[in-house]
Amino acid sequence: MNSRAARAPFAQIRSYFTPLRRVRMFYAVMLALVAFGIFLSVKQYQETKYVNQMARNIVSRAGSGEKLATVIALRDYLRQNVTRNGFSASGRPVLRNTAAETLASGKGRCGEATRTFINMAASLGIRSRRLYLEGQRSHVVALVTLDNQQVIVDSSDRPYFPDLEPLANISRHPEFDYYTSFNPHRIIFGFGKNSINFGPLNYFLENPNAFYALLSFGLAFGCVGIRWLRYPVRNWRKARATNARPAKEWQTAPASSGSA
Numbered sequence: 091m092n093s094r095a096a097r098a099p100f101a102q103i104r105s106y107f108t109p110l111r112r113v114r115m116f117y118a119v120m121l122a123l124v125a126f127g128i129f130l131s132v133k134q135y136q137e138t139k140y141v142n143q144m145a146r147n148i149v150s151r152a153g154s155g156e157k158l159a160t161v162i163a164l165r166d167y168l169r170q171n172v173t174r175n176g177f178s179a180s181g182r183p184v185l186r187n188t189a190a191e192t193l194a195s196g197k198g199r200c201g202e203a204t205r206t207f208i209n210m211a212a213s214l215g216i217r218s219r220r221l222y223l224e225g226q227r228s229h230v231v232a233l234v235t236l237d238n239q240q241v242i243v244d245s246s247d248r249p250y251f252p253d254l255e256p257l258a259n260i261s262r263h264p265e266f267d268y269y270t271s272f273n274p275h276r277i278i279f280g281f282g283k284n285s286i287n288f289g290p291l292n293y294f295l296e297n298p299n300a301f302y303a304l305l306s307f308g309l310a311f312g313c314v315g316i317r318w319l320r321y322p323v324r325n326w327r328k329a330r331a332t333n334a335r336p337a338k339e340w341q342t343a344p345a346s347s348g349s350a
Contacts, residue, residue, distance in 0.1 A: 120314055124307065131300070145214055146213075148167045161241075169246070189206040199230075200248075218232045218243065219292050220232060224266060226265045231245075241257065242254065257269075
């Protein structure tokens, strides 16, 4: 009696979630994920537009369109206008603040300043990537290729590298044992030391809104695809079970010849 009473609430819940209701709930959740992805995509577009305009204004005031001068102009602007004073290292988002948020607030540490530099440089056709320097101390810089040479760009308001410095010179700094393009403190497995290229993933790692939008779209369409895939798989399994079923005697017995 007690077991029946304990199963009663679950039976009521199960009876409530009929197959039709489950299907409706499934597609409602999928639509919510798509809507969330669209919202983040629009937000990413607006922030990118703002960052791009800021980058153009900075370079225009610098008065030079050369790649080296552009890199220095963006770096110096961030050093002067993004400060860690009053910016707590704890309580930050998992993927940290966006470039637009950093520019608007004027607050950020070396990671936020580097992200902002990477996005502004990208808007001007200069490709760069994040570099974590690890060892006795940790620091985040950007890596830019200038004249076929990989150069460290430190946009922090307390720069460890005051000037542009070739990556090859990193061995001269015993404080750093290795470098990587992904934060080694946030993962349980390593990508290898001295790895500096994540390909197209670099864009999403530097733009949290784009990353979460991609995740939302991928989850929604992936779940819908898996659900639709169930039908051909179910039909295939039924057909396989039918073919494997042994024939009945009347189907296999030879036909008797009639007497004359």
